Amino acid sequence: MISREKPMSKNAVLQTYFGALLFATATGLFVWFNGEDGVAIFQKSLLAPLYLLATTGLRHFFPREQDHRRGILTMLEYHALEAAVLGVFLLIVIDPLPNDLRGQILYFCLFVIVVGGANFALGMLQRSRHGENR
Amino acid sequence: MRDRIVSALTGGISLTAATVLLSWFGGSDTTEIFHHGLLAMMYCTAIQGLSSFSAVALQSPAGTALYLVANAALFTAFLVLAILPSELGVGRQALFFLCTTAALAGVGFALLVYVERRRREF
Numbered sequence: 001m002i003s004r005e006k007p008m009s010k011n012a013v014l015q016t017y018f019g020a021l022l023f024a025t026a027t028g029l030f031v032w033f034n035g036e037d038g039v040a041i042f043q044k045s046l047l048a049p050l051y052l053l054a055t056t057g058l059r060h061f062f063p064r065e066q067d068h069r070r071g072i073l074t075m076l077e078y079h080a081l082e083a084a085v086l087g088v089f090l091l092i093v094i095d096p097l098p099n100d101l102r103g104q105i106l107y108f109c110l111f112v113i114v115v116g117g118a119n120f121a122l123g124m125l126q127r128s129r130h131g132e133n134r
Numbered sequence: 135m136r137d138r139i140v141s142a143l144t145g146g147i148s149l150t151a152a153t154v155l156l157s158w159f160g161g162s163d164t165t166e167i168f169h170h171g172l173l174a175m176m177y178c179t180a181i182q183g184l185s186s187f188s189a190v191a192l193q194s195p196a197g198t199a200l201y202l203v204a205n206a207a208l209f210t211a212f213l214v215l216a217i218l219p220s221e222l223g224v225g226r227q228a229l230f231f232l233c234t235t236a237a238l239a240g241v242g243f244a245l246l247v248y249v250e251r252r253r254r255e256f
Contacts, residue, residue, distance in 0.1 A: 008190050013200075038224035046211040046231070047173075053208065054176045057183030061139060085179060088172040101164040108172075 024048040027093060044093050051089040058082060067123070068130055076120050083116035084108075146178035153216050160219070170216040177212040184208055199243060206238035207231075 008016075028045035036044075062070070062078040070078070087108050090096075097103035153174040157167045184205060191201035210231050218227060 008187075039220050039222075039227060042224045042227055043215055043220070046215060050173075050176055050180050050208065050211055050215075053180035053183035055183070056186055057179040057181065060182045060186050061142075085176060088176050091172070092169055099163065099165050101168055104165060104168060 020049040020052055023052060031093065047089060047092060051085065054085045055082065058085060068127060072124075075123055076116075079120040079123060080112055080116040083112045083119060086115065087111040142178065142182060146175055149178055150174040156217060173212065173216045177208070177216075180208055198246065199239070202242040202246070203235065203239040206235045206242065209238065210234045 024045045027048040028041050031041045031044045058078070058081055062074070067075075090111070091104060091108055097107060150171050154167055154171045157170040162170065184201075187204075188201060191197040213234070214227055214231050218230065220227075222230070
């Protein structure tokens with residue numbers, strides 16, 4: 001979670017950079033094992049930190065502290081957008097349906113509906129449990 | 135907050151449209167155009183993520199330099215992923231990434247130092 005008031009410690013800064021580097025390396029290795037060329041490995045490794053920053057950016061609009069106070073529609077919006085960001089990352093890195101636009105759009109939409117829906121259901125469950133514990 | 139969401143949305147839509155048009159004029163196929171459009175949207179969200187660190191990073195010169203490098207790297211990564219032709223080869227793409235990131239971060243830092251000096255003068 002990012003706090004706008006508290007400064008980050010040096011350890012937290014290092015951890016953030018190290019985490020991004022590790023994720024980029026893992027993505028590069030995955031693409032390499034998939035037998036893709038150097039350009040694809042380089043480009044898809046660059047996409048990894050972009051994905052991490054995008055998820056942080058999403059939290060900028062939907063702060064974690066307000067998760068329990070958020071309306072159902074806004075919660076659905078957040079989970080759909082979160083699933084969309086993950087869907088873009090997976091679509092470009094894994095490339096499940098090469099050169100088939102219709103298939104890719106369908107895959108992307110289905111991914112957003114299934115993953116976003118599952119996360120939304122989990123979020124609702126957590127929220128109801130949080131309400132019961134109060 | 136509503137103003138920020140509106141400006142982020144407007145910026146995102148404009149950048150996505152520009153990227154898609156550029157990709158189309160560049161002769162990319164429909165799947166590539168779709169990927170580039172998605173990347174543009176992801177880049178816009180990533181900028182918001184990076185700006186979350188700005189308040190913390192801009193408190194020290196080292197933090198400022200790091201923030202400017204990260205910002206330049208993010209922009210250059212987007213250029214490499216969505217704009218630069220993949221026929222260039224990995225060596226040239228990596229060189230482009232490093233040189234452009236260094237140049238943009240350098241210009242940004244110089245501008246910031248200049249603005250700070252001018253501010254102190256007045």
